[in-house]
Amino acid sequence: MKHSYVTALILIGVIAAIAIGSQLLGIRLYDRISTNLLISLVLVVGLQTFMGNSGLLSFAHIGFMGLGAYTSAVLTIPSQMKGMALPDLYGFMKVVEISPLLALFAAGALAAVVAAVISYPLMRLSDAASVITSFALLVVLYTVMNNWSAFTNGPRTLFGLPKTTDMPVAAIVASIVVVVALVFKESRTGKLLRASREDEVAAAALGADIPQLRWRAFILAAFIAGIGGALWGHFITSFAPKAFYLKETFLIITMLVIGGANTVTGAVAGTILITFAYEALRGTEGALNATSFGAGQVVGLTEIVLALAMIAVMIVRPGGLFPNREIGHILTRTRRKKEIVA
Amino acid sequence: MAQAGILAEALIGHSGRPQGRPHHLGKVMSETRLAVNAVSVEFTGLRALDHVSLSLATGEVVGLIGPNGSGKTTLINAITGQVKLASGTITAGSTTLSGLSPREVALAGVSRSFQIVRLFNTMTVFENVEAAALAKGASRTIAAQRTQNLLDELGLAAKADELGENLSYGDKRRVEIARALAAEPLFLLLDEPAAGMNDAETEALLHTLAELPGKRGLGLLIIDHDMGLIMRLCHRLHVLASGRTIAEGDAAHVRSHPAVIEAYLGKGAAHA
Numbered sequence: 001m002k003h004s005y006v007t008a009l010i011l012i013g014v015i016a017a018i019a020i021g022s023q024l025l026g027i028r029l030y031d032r033i034s035t036n037l038l039i040s041l042v043l044v045v046g047l048q049t050f051m052g053n054s055g056l057l058s059f060a061h062i063g064f065m066g067l068g069a070y071t072s073a074v075l076t077i078p079s080q081m082k083g084m085a086l087p088d089l090y091g092f093m094k095v096v097e098i099s100p101l102l103a104l105f106a107a108g109a110l111a112a113v114v115a116a117v118i119s120y121p122l123m124r125l126s127d128a129a130s131v132i133t134s135f136a137l138l139v140v141l142y143t144v145m146n147n148w149s150a151f152t153n154g155p156r157t158l159f160g161l162p163k164t165t166d167m168p169v170a171a172i173v174a175s176i177v178v179v180v181a182l183v184f185k186e187s188r189t190g191k192l193l194r195a196s197r198e199d200e201v202a203a204a205a206l207g208a209d210i211p212q213l214r215w216r217a218f219i220l221a222a223f224i225a226g227i228g229g230a231l232w233g234h235f236i237t238s239f240a241p242k243a244f245y246l247k248e249t250f251l252i253i254t255m256l257v258i259g260g261a262n263t264v265t266g267a268v269a270g271t272i273l274i275t276f277a278y279e280a281l282r283g284t285e286g287a288l289n290a291t292s293f294g295a296g297q298v299v300g301l302t303e304i305v306l307a308l309a310m311i312a313v314m315i316v317r318p319g320g321l322f323p324n325r326e327i328g329h330i331l332t333r334t335r336r337k338k339e340i341v342a
Numbered sequence: 343m344a345q346a347g348i349l350a351e352a353l354i355g356h357s358g359r360p361q362g363r364p365h366h367l368g369k370v371m372s373e374t375r376l377a378v379n380a381v382s383v384e385f386t387g388l389r390a391l392d393h394v395s396l397s398l399a400t401g402e403v404v405g406l407i408g409p410n411g412s413g414k415t416t417l418i419n420a421i422t423g424q425v426k427l428a429s430g431t432i433t434a435g436s437t438t439l440s441g442l443s444p445r446e447v448a449l450a451g452v453s454r455s456f457q458i459v460r461l462f463n464t465m466t467v468f469e470n471v472e473a474a475a476l477a478k479g480a481s482r483t484i485a486a487q488r489t490q491n492l493l494d495e496l497g498l499a500a501k502a503d504e505l506g507e508n509l510s511y512g513d514k515r516r517v518e519i520a521r522a523l524a525a526e527p528l529f530l531l532l533d534e535p536a537a538g539m540n541d542a543e544t545e546a547l548l549h550t551l552a553e554l555p556g557k558r559g560l561g562l563l564i565i566d567h568d569m570g571l572i573m574r575l576c577h578r579l580h581v582l583a584s585g586r587t588i589a590e591g592d593a594a595h596v597r598s599h600p601a602v603i604e605a606y607l608g609k610g611a612a613h614a
């Protein structure tokens with residue numbers, strides 16, 4: 001128990017260091033990268049609450065992020081802009097304009113409600129069947145976002161969101177989400193869900209209601225994804241449905257898997273590592289294209305390298321960088337061992 | 343000769359056991375009975391259990407023995423809802439267990455261990471045991487207390503923070519037993535708990551198990567191939583061969599039963 005506090009302190013310390021560090025550097029580019037990193041952190045830690053504890057791969061997470069982003073957009077775009085930004089919006093919604101903070105919760109709540117309604121029957125599935133249905137769910141959510149013009153402006157870009165997400169806001173939300181994920185992991189539901197991840201038969205033989213446990217985690221993950229979506233929407237201020245699809249899905253899964261899905265520490269470590277690797281690779285890609293050897297453009301270098309990194313991690317360290325113990329647990333254990341030796 | 347020795351030991355052990363009603367948490371428990379009535383289980387082309395009946399009361403230790411493949415594990419799986427019954431019924435007190443899911447059977451008060459250990463590998467020993475108490479609805483404080491007591495009792499306290507996958511074979515078995523006990527079951531079904539343990543570990547296990555019915559008021563059904571352990575621990579034995587009951591009763595009765603000797607030693611041995 002005590003080591004969870006240590007873990008929370010360390011992870012929040014890391015988030016604070018990222019926020020303060022980039023503030024001190026004062027370079028706009030770093031500010032953008034770091035804010036993006038913290039928003040990714042919200043999404044990846046959110047994904048960890050379901051994927052890490054249940055052991056089930058979920059592709060649908062980014063779909064719930066999209067729901068959150070659109071919900072917050074509809075609720076916060078100033079009413080005088082709505083005619084232009086969302087021409088097909090339902091009449092009664094045209095006058096609605098709430099504070100971005102309230103909209104953040106509404107975004108999480110809507111994503112959670114949708115997740116609760118559609119996922120209940122899916123939580124009985126395991127292994128391949130569960131992966132395929134979660135993928136189908138992503139496709140469904142994407143299709144809905146593309147076609148529900150009244151709410152999303154269809155495949156066209158939606159603009160006009162107030163820019164309310166900055167570095168401190170992202171850092172605060174990320175810190176809260178880290179604490180929520182740690183609390184959930186140590187809760188009754190979290191513990192029993194982890195037991196079912198390790199051995200479904202043994203967990204059921206103890207009396208664990210596995211579909212119910214998974215369902216709760218899925219709702220929590222969707223809630224956090226919705227909040228992450230709203231946070232991102234108010235950072236980027238304009239987006240289209242294609243921002244919530246395959247590329248983003250694979251990126252957050254890569255982050256979580258490389259860091260170690262079973263731990264919140266892993267989710268944080270993976271997000272930081274992959275964000276920096278991603279930016280460095282994009283920089284390299286840009287530089288290569290600028291020098292141009294006459295062989296045309298270098299495309300997809302970033303994705304290929306990340307995919308190879310993921311394969312390498314899977315072979316060398318299948319559980320990721322932090323496969324089963326949180327950072328606080330590792331540190332308190334080493335200290336206790338040293339005390340015993342001394 | 344060896345046979346007579348074990349028999350004598352079994353008899354001494356038996357008479358030395360307290361016969362009074364089991365006490366549990368200070369209150370007198372009335373006797374409840376787990377009853378397996380004419381249960382059959384079929385796998386494609388194989389009758390793994392054929393009209394098997396067995397009864398186990400709280401406070402009692404029954405040994406389930408039989409050659410490899412005789413259906414012992416299948417009987418536990420049938421009781422705990424892991425396999426479907428072709429016919430027959432199973433009840434615990436007034437509750438009908440047959441037809442229930444493994445989860446519902448667990449909540450009705452039946453816990454088990456597995457022949458091939460099934461621990462939660464990347465969770466700590468503490469969490470492994472705690473999960474069982476939580477699954478039964480214990481509050482988090484109670485679950486933690488109960489877990490600590492069980493780890494102390496089973497000599498696992500020093501390993502509380504180790505991951506399940508890093509334990510020795512004997513420790514894994516002990517954690518499984520602690521985990522089953524954390525559910526505070528009325529009936530505990532152990533599938534070869536001593537397999538893979540050395541002599542000292544088996545001896546310690548014997549003492550732990552022998553105390554359970556009196557201390558916790560539970561009924562214990564135990565499968566094991568270690569006849570020394572079985573004879574010293576059990577009040578009654580139930581012998582399966584090829585899915586059928588071939589003998590039941592106390593150790594002396596079972597030991598001398600021709601069908602048992604034949605099943606274990608092959609045809610003709612009974613007459614030798």
Ligand SMILES: Nc1ncnc2c1ncn2[C@@H]1O[C@H](COP(=O)(O)OP(=O)(O)OP(=O)(O)O)[C@@H](O)[C@H]1O
Pocket residue numbers: 385386388390408409410411412413414415416417457
């Ligand atoms: N799920 C299953 N599907 C098909 N056959 C099975 C299944 N489980 C068990 N059997 C078969 O049923 C028979 C009884 O098996 P069981 O595991 O109950 O034996 P056992 O008495 O526990 O043996 P052992 O002492 O080796 O553990 C065996 O022939 C086994 O192959």
Ligand SMILES: [Mg+2]
Pocket residue numbers: 414415416457533
């Ligand atoms: Mg068996």
